[in-house]
Amino acid sequence: MRRWTRGARIPEESLRGRIAVLAAAGVACTAMGVTAGGTITALVSLAIVVIGHRVSWRGRLRPRTATGQAILGGLIALCLAYLVSDLTLGVFGGSLPQAKFSVLALAVTSFDLKSRRNLFTHVWHSAVILYVGALFAWNPYFLPFVLAWAACLFAFMYFTRQDQDGASHSRVARWGTAWLAIGGLLFVGIPHFAGRPIAVPLLVSIPMGDSAGPEVLPAVLPLVGGQPGPFNEQSINLRIRGRLGDEVMFRVRSPAAAYWRGYTLQAYSGQAWSRLPRPARSIPPISVGLSERDEGPLIGTLPQSFFIERPVASDVLVAYPVRELYFPARGLVLVEGGTVKSPVPLRRGINYSAVSAVRDLSPQHLRQAGPIDTDLHAQDLRLPAELPARVATLAGNVTAGRPTEYDRVESITNYLSAHYRYSLDTPRLPANADAVDQFLFNDHVGFCEQFASALAVMLRSQGIPSRLVVGYSTGDRDSFTGSFTVRAHDAHAWVEVLFPGVGWVPFDASPGFVDLPGNHLPAHWLLSDLSPQLALTSLGGAPGGALGAGAGLLAVVVLAAAVLVWRHSRLMARSAEVRAYLWAQRWLLWMRLPARTPATTPAAHLAALGAVAPAVARALGPLVFTLEQASFAGHAMGHGSSLPVFLAAARHRLPRHRLGAGAADP
């Protein structure tokens, strides 16, 4: 009979269970404040949550009023208005509006926690906040928060049952230990797949407008040789190189290591690399299906989520080649060559996600590349006329006897990494000297830019199209969180070589770096291919996003309706006696009289009620008798319509205006 009375509207009487829910909210808000910022908002909201829980506890037996519900609805609407305005226009600074909305909504809803279901929803609400905090957690210090929140969930579920069923403490301790052990095993045992970032809207933090602000930010790379300038005018001066610090530039969540690519440089002048004007096209903030021509089939995808820690320029860092981009700004431009330009510089707090292609870059596959159309890629083969001939001669000697393009590229790469020393302390480049010639024949020491320049120039001298690429190497991987922390000294330069039918393939000749900086294939799973359809919102870009959001919303509504219909049918499937008894119990709750608890039989509850309100108990007696007859004997004994009788009798004997604390029977 327990199953009859634990309905959605039955007030939760377990104070310990409520405290566990409050603790879960506290843990989640603290975790978010610590990791994601917004500490003041989190603390203020937490204080309101405490007050709300107290109000909910004291008023748990009080019926909901239309005024109270209207006030709560209005406050939620205000929170939503804040979310939308800050998310789209940055009215309040645009700093993590989703996170702040979550804690504000948590504070508002804490004033209306009556039933166990309300509390359960509250716990899951705190889980969302914990999730936001987890997005910004980059080290194991977040572990206590996760364990504490889960313990609160366990405590909530346990206390709400314990207060009914009771059990010894040792038994609870045993199962609590078993829970932690099983949880640990599951954590280790479950596969950590890589999927597409469906949670992008939750990650998006600071929306950016269409125009750049007045602030001046450093180039995408803190290379001393970098020359910030207008679009298509950036360059790298190979004559100078400065020191790079250890400051964290950005963090990346990615299931596999990759080079985080910034932009490409095509024109070599002998002492610097610069960009060439390239065709470009606008792309929406949520862009899928991005691809370049002349690229082979992909064998997988590599999802990444970037969290900017220090200001960088407007080149969107991403593993090459990008296929999907989820970026919090309009006005994106995809330049031929795979570079994505943001209309504004990337500030601290910006998050964006991308899905890059993983291609088959195996030597076997690359050896099958087709012939190169030198006319089509003339600008990627261009060399300065002043380039000493010995550079080409050296390249020819190194690649002699190599039958395929891949073999030639590999031989030069290996030659450079084997015969030259990597060092940031390089001699100063003479005024009229060619940087590559100086590196190859005089200095024999250099850093990434010298190695990359030498590789690109030597390849071009052999008729192989190549270009210089700047970005960041993989960074430091945290083995526990699986994320990459990229610092300033991870700035890097490497070379992309054109393989017809495959596309531009990265090669890195710098000693100590990976041989083939192409994207690696992460673990893949079935739902990864479905997740693009689950895009929750579109920031004005892809129409498919809005369609997907609408379909998702419709699916949720349909599912919720199905659950409600199912629950209603279950209720209606019960006998009339049971339903009448349930209604009588609800009436008792409304009258602030003791309702039956799951551990109490109807007869025992009737006896207990008789001690408080004997007249009401007498009126309820026939209903209980009817219920028992219907349940135990399988038939009613002439009391089939006892509910109206009970209500009439109870109301008559217990006028509402006389109901106060304790509801003493007249």
Next chain:
Amino acid sequence: MLAAASTVYLFATNSQVIWLYLVAALIGALAVVGLLAPALAVRRLHPRLRGWTRTGFTPPLAQDRARVFAGDRLALALDLGEDRPPVHVTALRTNSVEIPADSGITGSTATVELLAGGRGELALTAMRMESSWPLGIGRAHRWVPLQLAVVVHPRYALPIDDRRQGTREPVGASSARGPGDEFLGLREYQSGDSQRRIHWPTSARTGTLMVIETAQESSNATSYELELAADAEEAAELAVGLAASLAAGNVAAGVPMAMSIPGSGRQVARWNEVLTGLALTRPGMAAPARRGRDAVRVSAAGRQVTVARGAETRVVDAGTALVDALAMIGDIR
């Protein structure tokens, strides 16, 4: 809970957040514990029946207070042990069907309440013990053997004149009935009764001093005959109630009686045997041979109960309340 864990896992997979894997694992572990713990709780259960009590019908004859009557509520007390697992008894299995039950737990004792149902033999052979502890996620149950058999007697009422007599004058005044051979039943102690006639076991059980009541076997004892046709399912209960009430009137008045009850095989004269026989008889059972023409014959067929004595006959519909039926046949007995 599994759905929640799956949802968190999905988000973990799509956002590369390692903490979400941990949250999903811990929630999944909650589901495992929530399913495993109840199963183990009911598996290790060895309850012991400590006793039972009844509430409900108050029999007019005091000596019947320890009996179980149709519609009574039974409360079984089960000892679950000191380190009891949190369980509830939700159903009982009888010799024929399963009946729902409800239980409350106080300390190590579980009180299981059930309705005795209709007259007959109620043999409880097993009880269904359920548990959803500690998280309420899963629910496990096990049928635990139980050995309890009680006879559920038919309810009866005293005829109006006998009730009046019983009110004014204590039932079975000791001066009217001397010691004899035939056991009539038990009644409350009255002033003047010999202490040697006190039936101590019954007195201890009922809390009321009870004495054994006997009567001289008499040739002019009232004879009752009960007949239940095979199609008398609806009328049988009223017929049995009427027969019990008529016999109870004799017991209350101290008048000897004998009753032939279908299924009992012979005429019985002791009240205890009469009530037990009436509890166990069923429509279609063969009645013992009739004894005399003056017998009061109570017969049920279809929806009608016929009470006849000699040429006098009364017919009562099956839906008539017992007290009303007794009033209708009052002058025929």
